[in-house]
Amino acid sequence: MALSIDLAVMVTVIVLVLVYKYRWKLRYMFHLAKSKHYCDKASHDHGKYTFDAFISYCDDDRSFVLKDSIGNLENEGNYKLCVHQRDFLPGQEITVNITNAIHYSRKTVCIITRTFFESYCCIFEINMARKENMYSREGKNIIFLVFLEQIPLTMLELIEKQSYKINNPITKK
Template identity: 40%
Template sequence: MNDNPLACDCSNADFQQWMQNNNQTLVVDAHRYTCSFPLDKKGTRFLDFDIHSCWVDASFIYFISSTCVIVLTLLTSFTYHFLRLHLFYAYYLFLAFLYEAKERKRGSPQRYDAFISYNVHDELWVYREMLPVLEGEQGWRLCLHHRDFPPGKPIIENITDAIYGSRKIICVISHHYLESEWCSREIQMASYRLFDEQKDVLILVFLEDIPAHQLSPYYHMKRLVKRHTYLSWSHAGQHPGLFWQNLRRALDTPHSDLTS
């Protein structure tokens, strides 16, 4: 054994372990055996070679790591594609919960009679049809994001302040509204206030006829339509006065308990 060129690498790990732990065979002068390979370990004692690193399978670690990365990527892609709306909904409900708890402690008064939630494509109808009647003739104090949101403040804080700072929330529903991310967030926040306070604070105004099957992807909207009455501008026809009268009645009605 003295004249054998021993390699101090993992190929001799079992041999070194056998030399030290075998109780039936005595290797004479084992402590004098030196390494010949690799060159950086040449001349060192063979028994001083650390074999613990040999039991770590690097390829297995690489396999586990790459598998975890792949699984995480698939889960992230699946979550983003199928569940992102639910995650956004949960996130904004949590923000609304924090805001509602803060406002309860503060006891802030409501500054507006109604917050108007609408899409920018329907802004012309809101300014030409709704504002002259509700503000001009009926005298309601309305909050509109393009007009009343203070600049420099995060948009989500402005939305939350407007929803909780108004007695009612009027959602002007159209196809553009349903496709808008910000409008979706507004109605989600309003829905949280609706279900949290158990008060009828939400008024739905449909500008267009939207079949129920088209509301299916917007599960919160379909649920609201099933549970609450709504106004339809497209059905107002030749009697818009009745439409505005019904809307005034809805605004004039105090918060009613949904459980009653």
């Protein structure tokens, strides 16, 4: 009896450790499967994307993104961008909207500030883009980081431990 309880506890601990270790991969796969259920069909790298880029940013940086960046890129650069205020489907879960935006965009552009790393949605977006990069795009780099301010190296190290790696040219002086 005690042996079976010990075995059950051991198996439970191992499963929990594995789920925690692969949490972002599991979330990505879950949300991608969920988005395929809600949408017609996914664009599996046939060169046909709805958007040129998905712009990931914190709401504190909305003014820069909406006034400075989007106007220039869409009007002068002739790019079609996905921005959550304008392009997310109402009534759909935010995680499904994020996953679809990344999956149907050629690139993901992350506007990096200190507040970006304080937002759960921003962390979710960069991790989903990273998983898209690894599993659906055969390792082709789809993530562009735009640093609006200098980020302390300690913050980047903390973020790196949360499951993704960032190379910051600003702090490598």
